[in-house]
Amino acid sequence: MTSRHSFCRSCLNRCWETGLRECSVCRKKPSKAKPPSNLALRNVCQALLEARRSSALDEKMNCNLHGEKLKLFCLEDKQPICLVCQTSKLHKSHDCSPIDEAVQDCKDELALSLKNLQVKEDNLKRIHMTSTYMSMYIKSQALETQRRIKGHFEQLHQVLYQEESARIAAVKKEEEEKIAGIKDMVKEQSAEEQSVTETISAIQEQLEEDEIVLLKNFKAIQDRERSIAPGSENMSGLLIDVAKHLCNLQYNVWEKILDHIDYTPVTLDPNTAHPCLILSDNLTSLRYSNQQSGCPDNAERFHMSAEVAGATSLGSGSHHWVVETGSNQDWLLGAASSSVPRNSEISARPENGFWTLCFRNGEFRAMTSPPTTLSVTRAPEQIKVHLDYDKGTVSFFDPADDMLIYAFSHTFTETLLPYFYTQSSHPLRIMPEKVLVTVLRQ
Template sequence: MAAARCLLTEDQFLCSICLDVFTDPVATPCGHNFCKTCITTYWDGNDFCQCPNCKEFFCTRPKLQVNMFISEMAAQYKQSAQQEARSSSSEQHVSKPGEVPCDVCTGTKLKAQKSCLVCLVSYCETHLEPHLTSSGLKRHQLIDPVENLDERMCKKHDKLLELFCKNDQMCVCMLCSVLDHKMHDFVPLKEEYEGKKTELGKTEAEIQQIIQRKKTKIWEIKHSVELSNKNAERETTEGVQVFTALKESVERSQAELINTIQMTQRKMEKEAEGFIKELEQEISELEKRSAEVKQLSHSEDPLQLLQNFTSLKAAPPTKDWTQVRVHPPSYEGNVVRAVNKLEETLGKLIKKAELRMAQRFAVDVTLDPDSAHPELILSDDGKQVHHNDVKKNLPDSPERFDTCPSVLSKQRFSYGRFYYEVQVKGKTDWTVGVAIESMGRKGKIILNPLNGHWTICLRNEQEFKALSDPPVSLSLKSHPKKVGVFVDFEGSLVSFYDVDAAALIYSFTGCYFKEKLSPYLSPDLNHGGKNSPRLIIHSLPIPLIPLGVKGGQVSQFQAKSLDRRVEKFRFRAAVTYGWKSPFRK
């Protein structure tokens, strides 16, 4: 039979009406086989008898007899197919660790497909079939397979936990609601489940948001570490350069001091050697005369003694050495002068370091043509401006200066620190600084901090002033060719630097910045071509994080870190080289 099973296919045992394996197969006179019930029902629904396959008509309804051979073959095939299906199902659905096993299976436990809350049993696909076909078992409540079904029963009343008590926040059975939880508020377990599931969904969403925020914070911290590493490398390189210069300056000053002392000592020694040589020569002459006198004094010849007495009586002429002194030179002045010179050199290095610190906060500045006075000419890139005697026909908007030949930048700054540089070389008059966003732009403008302007200027080619209230005259050793402007919102500070000399020109302290600030430039009037050179905004390398402008503010930690670096640099110089800087706070 097994050999026959292998040679037969499923199509050979299928009824063409119900498309299932034959049940009580019968044959029509034309030779086609059908389930007895299928062909009978088919003919009952028609006015004539016809084969469903070949459409042959039968004048009289054929008497149908069950074909026992085909019936047995179909039964054998169905049994074999069920065994194969059960075997295949068993292989594919054997319970694995962590899965709920069937409580009915003996031997190898299959994976449960459903659990019955009435029977308190979990069933595999095979043992679940009665609950899907029997009318009595169909009313049982099936759920996805779960373990420990007995825990779903009330320990006190041995009834299914079907309700949720909102007062006591616990699951109860029907008897509990009547006996132990009278007058409490109850909802079906599934209803409370749906509510709690919704709450869990919201909680999960909130947790995901928290996780995302923390991941973002991790990224920020890692990014800060990367920036710190880059800053540390740059700071180390610059620090090595600065302290190498300091070391070379100290060594050079030390060598100069030693050389000066040695030269002074050699000069004194040379002078002393000259005196000694001269004295030794005189002594030699005197010793020679002494020998001649001694020899003459022992002479027995009266004539010889009398003839030579006059020439030998007097001592040979010599220098008067009573006022001659060799004074040891004083070296104290040399040491003081060397230290003062070293301090001046170190001061210049510190100024350069401080300027470099300010330049770390460099921002990109472009001039705003909508604010420029009609007689000002701006370059296409917004980096240059100069005065022209011809007034352009431009709309007189509220943003435009109408009297003062001035212009503001497009950029606005409200926090942190920022720095920019302006070339003023060759000009006889100019004004540079920062101003509040809402500064007056019509008519005569008085520039001072009370009106929201922090600026310095050059007038008549020689008068430098800080435009405070009242203006402060500035005494500069030389005319700056490039002016750096540094603003520190937290420090309430606006400082101006001579970039080439690395020297501080002036600082406004205790500033009150009530609004956003913009770089402010005025090339002043042309003065018949005498003041024709342009004010040029010098482009500097922009730091990795734009500092002070919206969208890229430096952190307070980074800003204070730069202060600490400058102060640490000063302190190390003081400790290492024993000098007190006039710039130290």
């Protein structure tokens, strides 16, 4: 208000911002930096707004159908009702509770829902973070796998290159030998040709000599002619033995490559390895480390102890693999069901889906229920695991003399995986096997 003239606050502020700080009616300028408020008018406006809010609240607290105050809460329809509504057909048979009780019950229920939703929100955030990290890990995993593939092929390329160089060198060597032989043969033939030419000249001279002279020299000329060996016309074996170099070349090279290639009947699945286990690049050995790797928390991974499974499921037939234990003093080896829990710690027992042999504290034990202590004449440096799925046996041998250490018997109902555990920094290594090539002739 200025000069007792009142204006809307928003209109007055717009006018004030233009710099023309004077009354729009009488054009008088105010004595204060800011226009004073009309307290009486402001109080009237606030009272009107409060009355409107109170009226709106009262309307909300009353039933829309009957105008009565909402005093009950229908437990079936989940809505507040008045006393008239309770006696109506819509709610007559429904259970109801007082508003005060319903409010507390609803608050408790909403609080529980809020808590559950917050847990879900936290889980979703965790899953989102895990998914983001897993995407990054997959990219890293792909690059590392490609690097290892290239490394393996570089080794094969090197073997092929060496074999190619050796075979080309063999051809060149034979070429040099054949050409040297031809040169020696030509040299001998040239000498023989020279001798024949000289003998011809000598005979022609004798034919022109006197008869007595001819007769005197006849025997010598005849002996000279007889001493000339007949020229060899045998030209066999002079060419390059092309068949020797090209016959079944790819097959022969493949056999040579097998001498440089290891075949391992079982390999490890890195996606199942506990973060404390370090696997070799070719996935045939494992060892324990106190520093965990930054692998993702995927469902297939063993989370509770230093375990890893083989990469191939075994559901039929007979299988075996040999593990070099060496100086490792803490290990379990054998087979496990594909469905064994990966995120909880359970005993490696047959009833839990494990058929294993344990070496710990210098003692061998078959992990039965309870474990069976085994007596062995000497501690083997290798253990052979033999699974006969159809016969239902998991057996352990000392491959040095094929002596049986222990055998489990069980009727398997699901696929099995090779199983490994260690808490030693000394590696367990799956031994390669010799590959034999058999040609079927029909």
